[in-house]
Amino acid sequence: MPRNKEIKKVLVIGSGPIVIGQAAEFDYAGTQACRSLKEEGLEVVLLNSNPATIMTDKDIADRVYIEPLTVEVVEQLILKERPDSVLPTLGGQAALNLAMELDERGFLKENHVRLIGTTSETIKKAEDRLEFKKTMEKIGEPCAASLVVENVEDGITFAESIGYPVVLRPAYTLGGSGGGIAHNRGQLMEILENGLRLSRVGQVLVERCIAGWKEIEYEVMRDSNGNCITVCNMENIDPVGVHTGDSIVVAPSQTLGDKEYQMLRTSALNIISELNITGGCNVQYALHPETFEYCVIEVNPRVSRSSALASKATGYPIAKVAAKIALGYTLDEIKNAVTQKTYASFEPMLDYCVVKIPRLPFDKFISAKRTLTTQMKATGEVMSICDNFEGALMKAIRSLEQHVDSLMSYDFSDLSEEELLEKLEIVDDRRIWMIAEAIRKGISYEKIHDITKIDLWFIDKIAILVEMEQKLQNTPLSEELLKEAKRMEFPDHVIAKLTGNSERQIHDMRHAYGITASYKMVDTCAAEFAAATPYYYSVFGSENEAEENHDKKKVLVLGSGPIRIGQGIEFDFCSVHCTWTFAKEGYETIIVNNNPETVSTDFDIADKLYFEPLTPEDVESIVDLEKPDGAVVQFGGQTAIKLTEALMKMGVPILGTSAENVDAAEDRELFDEILEKCGIPRPTGGTVFTAEEAKEVANRLGYPVLVRPSYVLGGQGMQIAINDHDIDEFIGIINRIAQDHPILVDKYLQGKEIEVDAVCDGEDILIPGIMEHIERAGIHSGDSISVYPAQSISEKTKRTIEDYTKKLARSLHVIGLINIQFIVCGEEVYVIEVNPRSSRTVPYISKVTGIPIVPLATKVIIGHKIKELGYTPGLQKEADYFAIKMPVFSFEKIRGADISLGPEMKSTGECLGIARTFDEALYKAFLGAGIQLPKHKNMIMTVRDEDKPEAVEIGRRFTQIGYRIFATRGTAEALKEGGVKAIAVNKIEQESPNLMDLILGHKIDLVIDTPPQGADRSRDGFVIRRNAIETGVNVLTAIDTAKALITSLENTDIKKLTLIDIATI
Secondary structure, three states, X not given: OOOOOOOOEEEEEOOOOOEOOEOOHHHXXXXXXXXXXXXXXXXXEEEOOOOOOHHHOOOOOOEEEOOOOOHHHHHHHHHHHOOOEEEOOOOHHHHHHHHHHHHHOOHHHHOOOEEOOOOHHHHHHHHOHHHHHHHHHHOOOOOOOEEEEOOHHHHHHHHHHHOOOEEEEEOOOOOOOOOEEEOOHHHHHHHHHHHHHHOOOOOEEEEEOOOOOEEEEEEEEEOOXXXXXXXXXXXXXXXXXXXXXXXXXXEOOOOOOHHHHHHHHHHHHHHHHHOOOOEEEEEEEEEOOOOOOEEEEEEEOOOOHHXXXXXXXXXXXXXXXXXXXXXXXXXXXXXXXXXXXXXXXXXXXXXXXXXXXXXXXXXXXXXXXXXXXXXXXOOEEEEEEEOOHHHHHHHHHHHOOOOOOOOOOOOOOOOOHHHHHHHHOOOEOOHHHHHHHHXXXXXXXXXHHHHHOOOHXXXXXXXXXXXXXXXXXXXXXXXXHHHHHHHOOOOHHHHHHHHOOOHHHHHHHHHHHOOOEEEEEOOOEOOOOOOOOOEEEEEEOOOOOOOOOOOOOEEEEEOOOOOEOOEOOHHHXXXXXXXXXXXXXXXXXXXXXXXXXXXXXXXXXXXEEEXXXXXXXXXXXXXXXXXXXXXXXXOOHHHHHOOHHHHHHOXXXXXXXXXXXXXXXXXXXXXXXXXXXXOOOOOOEEEEOOHHHHHHHHHHHOOOEEEEEOOOOOOOOOEEEOOHHHXXXXXXXXXXXXXXXXXXXXXXXXXXXXXXXXXXXXXXEEEOOEEEEOOOOOOOHHHOOEEEOOOOOOHHHHHHXXXXXXXXXXXXXXXXXXXXXXXXXXXXXXXXXXXXXXXXXXXXXXXXXXXXXXHHHHHHHXXXXXXXXXXXOEEOOOOXXXXXXXXXOOHHHOOOOOOOOOOOOOOOEEEEEEEOOHHHHHHHHHHHOOOOOOOOOEEEEEEOHHHHHHHHHHHHHHHHOOOEEEEEHHHHHHHHXXXXXXXXXXXXXXXXXXXXXXXXXXXXXXXXXXXXOOOOOOHHHHHHHHHHHHOOOEEEOOHHHHHHHHHHHHOOOHHHOOOOEHHHO
């Protein structure tokens, strides 16, 4: 069937801000789909509230709306743009839920809009737990014994009839939100209450627990004619019981026999046909490890996290094909874009092994529980490809950038055998290192398997790696041994450590023996057909398939690795734009990256893609082969910056700002000299290496002081200290992460924080706009609400900021991007931080000002000047609307993490509110972040002494819109003195009724809790904030955020939002 000609204008709904459980994989799918629709000549309207992604860029769709993802907004947008179709299957759970609500309301029918990609009946059959069960029973597919409950009592009755443990899954949620495994009545009640609250329809499925079975996934495609193919099947190393997003996943499956593989494949194709799915779909199975018994865990009738992995693992562009199927094409009409010879109906075959490891945020949340369950916790993931499983695992481990490079990275050698066996029971992110230690201690494979339920095949593979460590340590290094160690992807420095040589000696020995990396191509068809897209992975001991060509100038663009808190999708936005601009200027582009969820690792972004770890050795192998004319490091966040020195040693010129100037901005003494030369003030401070030196500096400056390591991103390890005891504690934490760099101690100033991104060509600068943070200095810029254009600073201050930016950019000889953070106290402007690279705010500021900063910076790096590119240097004219960037957090996903905001970044994503007035923009930003108030009109306030005067004013405004305020004694007294009604409540450690009872009673909208500074912040506040988050209450920990929220609530009527198309800016 050729394309449906009635479809001319499509509304694509994106997935909104990045949260744990719904990350960049949907932006990657959505971007690919929008490009696929545009090549068919359709008009594409995009709605997505996330400003950080390339998906909301005007190059991707014809009309771009960065607006909150709510039913009201979608309805208004449909009335304004009048699309004939809506495509909701590429925006994760957020988009599916919106489409379902519009369909149920009859709004789509009234306005003659169709859902394409999948029907609402299909979504119901797959998502509604009861419908799904019925459908499975109809075609004889087994499911675990289960019941859908709508209250806690029914849940208890059913659980006790089938016996604990039971698994709980709320309907219509994502990333296992609100789900979990309950082993007794207490746990059941706790998880159920939370799950019923989180579910869109108030339903939770209670089912027999099949933890310990193998978890297998199939990624399948089907078209409207009923043609089906499996794209890829995947196996989780962890058995059922760990969310697939937190598991180590292998593709293709390694431990299934042909009979099991075919049995599940047949089942998957039956299910997708019965559900009448068109497009991509993901089926998850539990398979009994000994018998052929299996059951269907769930079906996602949309592009999912696994689709991104399957796409990158096979080279089959699932989202692109799904978008074409939505238009009415069939699989045998769509060409495979990778081979350009075969069609999309051709099942991919893999002649290599792919391993995905999740990137978990426990380095940011030191107090959090590390255990992994059915509730997802990972912020991102890495993937690696090799021709053997051991090699793929070793490559993936070193791609994580978590100071791990082999199975010896965590040292558990001091544990006794008994302690080890106990520890193996715990499922956490360090489990494979535990297994390696158990093997070193001689514990039998069977015993390890009995405890962990991990297949013996994987345990044996870990053992092979352990044996190789022992061989390297105990026998002389021969050519054969070195060859074998490199085949398993042991890095040179690990071999060096084990054999007592230097890394360079191993490197030279390798080259003398001719043991070098060669590159294989991902071609979707096990080399049966030649592939047209160069997408490579490295192996040792094979012939090279990467073609060398030297007719164009070559540039190496280093990506930013896995998504983590502090370094997100923004840097991928920058890498992609930079690559496109180099290509337009006639360069051959090469991307190196290892993140399967992002657009930069899509098969058609660069001329060549190397899917490799971002370590000096891995990059050097690529450089030896490709011999690039230069490398760009300023767009890949800290990951790329860290490779600068290594690249220079390899003789690769760094394009843009030179390495010594990047160092000058990081090195305290050099930077102070530059500031003095320019006559720019900064908070006073000093550089120290020990706690003793730090205390001396702190006492000289006077507390409070800011303590932080140099050379980090996302404010990692940064803290505010108010006394000597704090300094001892913080420096202990910082030194846990190996420190080769000094620690900085600064006077802590409270003022307005202002941020600027600028492009500099060596002479002139261009500043698209000045951003102001709503929260006062001391909260990380990634976690503050940011406003453009800056509201409360004078014209004179703006000129000062422009002048300082120009002086700094010139004296640091910046070529390309620079990001500067200032503190403004009155009319005084201080510089707190300068980063001569792209920053987290670049996508946001370039979209709201309409100035393409990254392409400009790239052209400047190539050698153009700002003036010849058609821009007037200096600060650009302010826009006539307001744009507000709001951080989005994922705290409810990480049990035990402290959520109070400070100088270390904790948000996972961001959304944008854009409107003609400040109040409406602010309201939209809160709406986009999911804060929909008022509900019960009850709130709790407990604030530190210095915030009390402002708290009174905020309290007064909340009571005016009808709120009842509960407050702890001190705060209540302050409110009453100011003439605001407040009900005093006991603190947690006092008798009931206390704060805890209120929070757990589910009748509170909002908690405003501003904790005191310092290391010994009250545990009391921590418990309040944690419990409020876990019961779904909004918690604000900064008084300025509270002020912004009340301003937004006072002024808005949802029905009258103005929608702004940023493609016209």
